[in-house]
Amino acid sequence: MKALKRALRVLILTVLAYLIQVCVMQYLQLGSVSGSVVFAVLSVIVVSCGKKYAFCASCIIGMLMESMLSNVPGLYVIAYPVITMLCAQAFADMSDRQLERRRVLNDNRRSRQRENGGRDRWWNRMLSHHREGDLPAHLRIPLCAGLMDLILNVALCTYMYLIGEELGMVHVGRALGSVLYTMGIAAGLMVPLRYILRMYAPRKRQQGGDAL
Amino acid sequence: MANEKDRDFSESEGLNVRDQADDFGVEERTPAWAQEMEKSAAEKGGPSREEAPPEEKPRQGRRAPEESRTDEKEADAAWAREAQKAESAAGRRREQKTEEKPGGKKQKKTGKKKSNKKKTSGGDERESFLRNLMIVVICSVLFIMVALMVVSNFVNMPLLDAPRRAVTAVITPVQRLFSGVTDRVVEYLRTLKIRGNLEYEYDQLLIRLDELATEVALNEELRRTNQSLYDLLDEQQRNRDMNPVAATVIGTVGNNYFSTLTLDVGSENGVTEYMAVVAQGGLVGVTYNVDKYKCQVRCVIDSDCTVAGLVQSSRDQGSVKGTLGANGEPMCRMYYLPDSSLPRPGDVVVTSGVGLEFPKGIPIGYIRESTRGMEDNKSYVVLEPVVDFEHLEYVTVYRYRPTYAEPAQARVNAAANITLETLATARPIPEWQVEGVSDFIFAPTEAPTAPPAEQATATPRPTETAAPAATPDPDATAAPPNLEYVQADRSQNTPTPSPRPTYTPTPSPVPTPDPGAMTVEDDE
Numbered sequence: 001m002k003a004l005k006r007a008l009r010v011l012i013l014t015v016l017a018y019l020i021q022v023c024v025m026q027y028l029q030l031g032s033v034s035g036s037v038v039f040a041v042l043s044v045i046v047v048s049c050g051k052k053y054a055f056c057a058s059c060i061i062g063m064l065m066e067s068m069l070s071n072v073p074g075l076y077v078i079a080y081p082v083i084t085m086l087c088a089q090a091f092a093d094m095s096d097r098q099l100e101r102r103r104v105l106n107d108n109r110r111s112r113q114r115e116n117g118g119r120d121r122w123w124n125r126m127l128s129h130h131r132e133g134d135l136p137a138h139l140r141i142p143l144c145a146g147l148m149d150l151i152l153n154v155a156l157c158t159y160m161y162l163i164g165e166e167l168g169m170v171h172v173g174r175a176l177g178s179v180l181y182t183m184g185i186a187a188g189l190m191v192p193l194r195y196i197l198r199m200y201a202p203r204k205r206q207q208g209g210d211a212l
Numbered sequence: 213m214a215n216e217k218d219r220d221f222s223e224s225e226g227l228n229v230r231d232q233a234d235d236f237g238v239e240e241r242t243p244a245w246a247q248e249m250e251k252s253a254a255e256k257g258g259p260s261r262e263e264a265p266p267e268e269k270p271r272q273g274r275r276a277p278e279e280s281r282t283d284e285k286e287a288d289a290a291w292a293r294e295a296q297k298a299e300s301a302a303g304r305r306r307e308q309k310t311e312e313k314p315g316g317k318k319q320k321k322t323g324k325k326k327s328n329k330k331k332t333s334g335g336d337e338r339e340s341f342l343r344n345l346m347i348v349v350i351c352s353v354l355f356i357m358v359a360l361m362v363v364s365n366f367v368n369m370p371l372l373d374a375p376r377r378a379v380t381a382v383i384t385p386v387q388r389l390f391s392g393v394t395d396r397v398v399e400y401l402r403t404l405k406i407r408g409n410l411e412y413e414y415d416q417l418l419i420r421l422d423e424l425a426t427e428v429a430l431n432e433e434l435r436r437t438n439q440s441l442y443d444l445l446d447e448q449q450r451n452r453d454m455n456p457v458a459a460t461v462i463g464t465v466g467n468n469y470f471s472t473l474t475l476d477v478g479s480e481n482g483v484t485e486y487m488a489v490v491a492q493g494g495l496v497g498v499t500y501n502v503d504k505y506k507c508q509v510r511c512v513i514d515s516d517c518t519v520a521g522l523v524q525s526s527r528d529q530g531s532v533k534g535t536l537g538a539n540g541e542p543m544c545r546m547y548y549l550p551d552s553s554l555p556r557p558g559d560v561v562v563t564s565g566v567g568l569e570f571p572k573g574i575p576i577g578y579i580r581e582s583t584r585g586m587e588d589n590k591s592y593v594v595l596e597p598v599v600d601f602e603h604l605e606y607v608t609v610y611r612y613r614p615t616y617a618e619p620a621q622a623r624v625n626a627a628a629n630i631t632l633e634t635l636a637t638a639r640p641i642p643e644w645q646v647e648g649v650s651d652f653i654f655a656p657t658e659a660p661t662a663p664p665a666e667q668a669t670a671t672p673r674p675t676e677t678a679a680p681a682a683t684p685d686p687d688a689t690a691a692p693p694n695l696e697y698v699q700a701d702r703s704q705n706t707p708t709p710s711p712r713p714t715y716t717p718t719p720s721p722v723p724t725p726d727p728g729a730m731t732v733e734d735d736e
Contacts (some may be wrong), residue, residue: 003343007350019387023394052347066361067379068387073365077358151581 005052008015009197010045014057014058017041018064033174036149038065042084043091043186044193047137048211051088058084072159083151091144094134138190145186149179274641285657310358319707440606447608454571457481460532461604462506471511471536471601473497474610478505482611488563491607494598495574497565499609507609511601513542513575521546521576521595522564528553529564532576532595543576544595555579562597571612 023038028034038061046054062080070076094102134140153175161167194200315556356377364372364422373707448456459481477483489496489509497511498519510517513534521532530549534540546561559579565572577595584593 003346007346015383015386018383019390023391027398029392052351056354059358063354063357063361063375064383065380067376068383074373075360077361081358154523207291 006049006197007056008058010049010053011060011198013041013045013193014060015064018061019199022069025121027119030181033177033179033181034184035178035183036145036152037189038080039145039148039152039182040141040186040189042080043087043141043148044197046084046088046092046144047140047198048194048197051085051092054084054088054092055081075155075159079155082173083148083155086151087148091140091146099133138187141190143184144185146179148184149182150175150203153178229711250293336397429577437605439459443492444606444608447490451608451610454610455482456608456610457483459607459609461607464604466601468517469536470515471542472536473509473511473604473607475499475507475509476502476505477606478507480504481609483507483609484611486569488574488612489607489611490574490599490610491604492599493575495576496601496604496607498570510606512544512597512599513601519570519576520564520566522572523549523553523555523579524560524562526553526555526559528555529566532561535594542597542601542617543580544597545592546579547592549584549593555582555593557582565614569612569614571610571614574610 017038017040025034025037042054042058042061045057052181058081062077065076065080068072135143155169157171160171360372360375363375413451444458448458454495457477459475459477461473462476465472465474471494473489475489483499483502485498485500485502487499489499495512497514497517499507499510500510501508506633511534512519512532513536515534515536517534519532520529528545528549532544532546535543535545552588557579561576561579563570563572563574563576575598577597580596581594584590666727
């Protein structure tokens, strides 16, 4: 029942994101560049709910876009799920097993370095495969949204190039502007959306200390 | 263990939530199965993760890369096995804890302990199974729909297009509703923006209006001042012989009985007492109490001010006095008019120049009420002053001094020295003398002399005129040999159309009805 409630919340958020994208965002353009609320919501779902929910939401978004705003046949219905699942691979929560595996590998690497008298280089510490945990969720959501929008913009620019359009810095600038706008939308929406998805503990439980 | 995506707070009691730890800044906890594993390792005497730092138990030698990879695989396999074991053990322990929890719901229902235990474990499994099943079904359905939509772009089959139609049918009304709401909100916001702009412009216009009103008032003030000064200057220029000087009213004393002004000119400017002060083309009053740099003016409406006046139309003289002390009105009364005089209302009264060192002819006022002799004991006429005493700012002081007449003896003496010269005249002058005046002699005019006669000159003789030349013969000149006269060919010209008369039909006669044969309808 609770899983059903969560699925219902995700569904409502998804449809709402689609409606806002097609009805509202035309009025909120910044310098003729429009952001993507859909990707912002999908990134929140990716980080907060996981890959399965993200797949379902992206399929729904893709079908809605394909049915209502189909300008390139089959583009949206394929692009949205594919992009979402690609980004989910990078930004969704790692499994506990994966986390523990990384922890063991890092312990071994450090121990070997100390045995050999070497130092832990800063680039080793910065590289993701040596990190033992996920990045903070509030950092992953804007990054995920930006990456999604960037991939879609690259796909669309490629399509434009293939149909004979001359690509220039205007396209690059618009794509980057769109990515930044989408990241901003994601940063602004992630807290209320995560609250709606019950990702924050109720206040009583915080005070009592039972939640954690 | 529960991951963030699988954790809802309503279903994650007692579990570690890594993402929540991020959110609330709480230190991340070790998963329960890892704790279990470490605990078992400690019981066996082996090193736990935290207790076995590499410094304490260093490994000898350097491993080859293949060895390292093998180590990773072994570690993965070991952790996976032990994780499964620990998780199952933790699950069992959690269930036991739930059952043994004092004061819990399940302890209250003591008779149903065993059945509850079975239900709990069975319910969890069933719920997990149903959840997984639901997710799989939903994902599959969505995937199939996506696939159908993709394929429908390439294959024209109504069945393949069914998902698209279904989605369109469901989402179109919702989107229409949402779009309508959005449009209304946008329209409202635009209205607010327009209203905000209008309010801003209105405020700016109000500010501008205030500025302009202030400017207009200032300009009006300047205009009035300019007009007053212009009038003053004009008055001074027109009466330059009265030696005028401009003055500003710097003080006014007005009460029920007296009306005096203080001017900013004094004896330093040549002002003395009993000088006329005028403004707006009329008499204001006379100066008195003159100091070096100021003087006072007693207005003509003051009860103490008396000025000799003259009715301009009838030349009747009288004395004009203020009525402020008599009845409180800023008027004047003219006394001592001749008994036979009855001025008309509207007549102008001017200064007569009698008695005071006043110039003559300065307007004092207009006769407003002339009932002298009609009412009992009324020996005056009422004057309305020309000057508006309520709005006096600038005045002119006439520093006029009359030239006194010479004494009579001096005039006689001066007349004795007068030499009169006669002018030439054609009329005869009588020869007589004035007695006692020897110099006064009229001499006769010289008789006119005759004009000199003109001498006649001889008339010149006429001269002969030359005879006229003979008229030349026109046939004397021969015609040129090649000259031929050619008759002009007029056959190509269009003949002149002969005018055709336009016949008009004779009007047919209209029968005139016989009035006697006409019938008249009766009015009903």
